[in-house]
Amino acid sequence: MTQKPRTLFEKVWDSHVVIQEEGHPAILYIDAHLIHEVTTPQAFTGLKERSLPVFRKERTWATTDHNTPTKDQDKPIKEPLSRTQVETLLRNCKDFDIRIYPLGHQYQGIVHMIGPELGITKPGMTIVCGDSHTSTHGAFGAIAFGIGTSEVEEVLGTQNILQYKSKTMNIKINGTLGKGVVSKDIILYIISKIGTNGGIGYFVEYSGTAIENLSMEARMTICNMSIEMGARGGMIAPDETTYKYIKGRNFAPKGKKFDEAVKYWKTLPSDKDAKFDKELEIKAEDIEPMITYGTNPGMGVKITGSVPTIEDFSIEQDRNMFAKAMAYMDLKPGQKMIGQKVDNVFIGSCTNARIEDFRMVAKIVKGKKKPDWLSVMIVPGSTQVALQAKEEGLDKIFKEAGMDFRGAGCSACLGMNEDKIPAKNYCVSTSNRNFEGRQGPGARTMLASPLTAAAVAVTGYVTDVREML
């Protein structure tokens, strides 16, 4: 029996379609649903109004992350609205009998941290969450995407979601990454090339030798930011690196079942002759450490580069967008990025708050001090990472450098909890979005890798980390 060659996405998709009626979207079965306090209260209200239970509570995991403070985590949340939202999730999880890892629990953390960490995230699965960075989980060869609150209600109530099949794109990155170039630079480079809308309507598979050589943590950073080019999600084919990462984690299959799983997972990578709707090729050698200068993640340049000038844009709308970004960022068109003075450094978020990121940062800052004017916040993505960092003594390295190592949470990535970047401050951030006001009203974000952020953390200026390696 010969079957049409299929992509990784198509294989996982096909195995989860419950029914696809003519003229309808597919009913797609969801294997794991991650929930948090911000995008669920209205969904639970909806379930109550419909008198529906949670259909498969064993496939649902809850945590608190967006609203939670990263200081004094053992005390009640000060801000009343944040507290109410967190308490609402606790109550809903109790009412609907859903497992939850709230603040204070050793498994608490950003939803996209805890899925992989606990072995919930595995190849061949469908995973959703009311958060656009759900694309992170695609690093394991899962179909994972962000959904709205109505869809959270839909998945809670039915364990299924109505979906249109996305188009597929393959971004192949072959070659060897240069010194000081890490996975964050790969994804910032891609988005700077194809723009914030280049992926709309697509599920992107990242492949090629440069991807194969990455750790799981580095792969997650890439898939995490797929949404920043508009893609529905990102995926990377599972391989030995993936299986090794999963083995032994809490929700991973055990013993013989694990071997069976690996046997199945090995069938998932895209077939040799599988057709993608779009293909892109990038040479790893072309990628340098990246930094953004503007107000969307596509406005990025190599660190040794300059802010563009209005003449670099041919379309009027792009010119307007550039002018607006310059007004907000208060940078000069044509200026060099290197040497730009910085006020804050934020190392954290579901993009770059894993133990590997902190080890990278610690290597650079060890034995150095941050400049007086600079505020440096280092926020682990999960309590597990916080504990691990302490075990390895990384927290001491950061403290000795005058940097603030905090408790786990989304922190200053999104200007929702107590951690915000003050207006007009320049912040080099390892997070995923440099939108206007994202890190707090008026905050000026420059996205970069943890390595680059570490270099800035000890110099106070945009710096080429390669000079420190």
Next chain:
Amino acid sequence: MRNKQIFRKLQSTAVPLPMENVDTDQIIPARFLKGVTNEGYGEFLFRDWRFNDDGSEKENFVLNDKTYKGKILITGPSFGIGSSREHAAWAIADYGFRVVVSSQFGDIFKNNCLNNFLLPVEVSSEFLNELFTAVDSDPEVLIDVDLENLTISIPSKNLSEKFEINPYKRMCLMNGYDDIDYILSKQKEVEEFEKTRKNDFSI
């Protein structure tokens, strides 16, 4: 539960927002996502573009310009990218819009609109420009959006364009159905799927 407002036809003036790549953090900043209901978000719509820090209105923002009003919001390309927050759709609907027009929408935002009976109309770049020009030269110009015939038109200019929408979603909007109703009607198939599926190592 969402307010199931049936949508068939609408004639209205429009509010133009000719900006590209408007992300959902601009539509509603994260610090206003702390509610536990889906009501009352209209006052936070485009909060930081619309109001100064002291709460006073910013003069040059279109929602503060009395010249423009109506139930249709016309926006630049790639509208609603970024965060999945459904609050963005709630804010637009709560403010009083029933239709958002662009040449391209962020995927999640588009779904969120449809799930809230807020109609996202995707038009060609040319027609989008026609709309901006028409509203710019006459803020009172009426625009027709017809979901039955899938057309958007400017009757006074004799301009019209077809738009596409999935037939299923169109049926939902026109009849007040939602996705949960549909999936629940397939409960038997779902349970059969669970019983017969192979290679499930997820839990």
